Amino acid sequence: MKKVEINSIEVARLAGVSRSTVSRVINNYSNVPQKTREKVMKAIKELNYFPNVSAQMLAGKKSRTIGLFMVSSGEIAVDVLTNMMIVSVIENASDLNYYVLTYIIRDVSDEAAINNVREIFYQRRIDGGIFIGTKQDEPFVDELIAEGFIVGIFDQEHTGTPAPNRIVANFNNESGMKQAIAYLLGLGHRQIGLINGDRSRLSGMAKYEGFHGAMRQHGLEIQPDWIIDGDFTEDAGYNAIKELLQRAEQIPTAIIAANDSVAFGAVRALREHGMKVPEHMSIIGFDDHVLSEKHSPPLTTVRVDFKHLFKELMQAVIEQIEQQSDSIKEVRYDCTLIIRDSCRRLD
Template sequence: MKKITSNDIAKMAGVSRSTVSRVINGYSNIPPETRDKVMKVIQENHYYPQLSGQLLTGKQMNTIGFFWASGGNIANSPLTSSFFVNTIEAAASRSYLVLTCILGDLDSDDNINYVKKIFMEGRIDAGIIVGADNNEPFIDELLGLGKIVGLFDYYHENETTRNRITVNFDRTSGEQAIDYLYGLGHRKIGIIDGNMSRFSSMQRHEGYLRGMLKHHLPIQNKWLCYGGITEESGYEAAKSLLYNCNGDYPTAICASNDSVAFGVYRACSEYGLKIPEDISVIGNDGDITGEHSTPPLTTISFNFKDMFYSLVSRVIDVIEDKEDVETDIFIPGTFTERSSCKRID
């Protein structure tokens, strides 16, 4: 397909090439109607200016983008910080640079357009996105334009696209959590789900329900609650769950991830409930902070270094046009038993 140039945009918009340039560069002396007309043609034709002569020749940049769209306080989270470090180290091991872009979310058009702009301008050979919902139309748009996209916690069943590379949590961790609690004698189990637009949250939810049904455990609405992926969301969800129980508390709570579990700790403390004496709590992810919580958090741990090295390595393999690159990989978890769950009669 012929690459669109600024001359083409000028002809289609009925303006001069210099006018197109001024619109792109944000000059203020452009009539609004002219700006709107040019921008409409640019957007309809997915045109982004190339940044240098090197890019114009199509030369590989040896640079991948890392787009963080999960919010949170990155500097204060060892787990989140490890995502960045592992990505940079994995890229460096293949002599690639990483262009890091921190976005609050992918809900706003401005953020989505910014990500698309980085891809389309040719600054990067591929991009890795963390924090995308499992159905993001703009990701399909990038893939349709031939862009190479790596995705953490993103999977479409029975769909294989060579330029979409994913890494995911093993699908069994939710069921494992229920099995463990059942083995400790728990029959009244509460569940705080995560952000159900994320693939891992959907899978853990299904795993929790499989485990509950397998062991013929009661599924009561008052013991179920939707949270998010942050400690604050876990705290609010746990407060709501405990309030709705009217004193008939579950003996254990499954938290969709460790951050949510830390929020459960806070809510239980406010209700005067001790962990694990009154309520057992189990997390998911393996956040190192759980080792030092009070009590230390039982969880299912994942090797995030392996996850990001796998993702980065396969993305670079696609950039370098290697054959037989595995598009979707699931990383198994390891059960980490600590002190937040107790056996009951």
């Protein structure tokens, strides 16, 4: 049933030239006369010929494929943000004529999974990789970079000796935190809590430090009981509120959540305790999740522009693949506070 494979020899024969010439027209060499080019193109069309990509690669071409490595434990399917990131990476690559091979890492401590990641690089399946969800300076990623592979990492900054083949991208979370706190202050809040994200991740640490910095800057007292660790999930937000209500003698008038999912969880827990947002508690999230404006109440949040960030990250990675420059690349975006209905003015 399967037709015999068509190769460049057959195209050459049909066009009445050599394989070298066929290759030259495919690779857009400038020294092929228009006439010859046309003959060859005609043969290519006629035979429905596509060069075998393995042969091309073996002869030195790139795969034009980027690996997307997504570390995500637990029920990823529920997360609208994950989807957006995956799709965004794929589409940005597609716009630049690259393909994406996606690999999901459920557990970074699973040696077999990490070995698969290594294998994908060493086997030359990809020209470079993008990592999402790793912690700052994850050892196996650093190792790959030390080997010379080209890697783009979201939510990471340069530390130690920056390398041109390590491209980092992150948001200015400190600034976002500052905006959130300034806004709350303007509404009369002085008792502000934080449900934090994973501090081994850059954004977790940056938000944590941004919170402390901004609070101090405004001379607001930081109440340790009101700062609760979490991991960026809805459950973490839910549990944090449960814990807070159980433990603290007094509760804050406003809480900043490490992201919108955490905020959703917090609102749910508050509701279960008969407390309404923003009447009894003001809440600010981070990200501006697609569901945030549909949430009840519509969530005030620090918006972050994932699409543009991934676009620039992808561009930088591909530029490095194609040009191998020596410059150190970092993409960084600011955030914007989006005011909706989850915070109230204190009277």
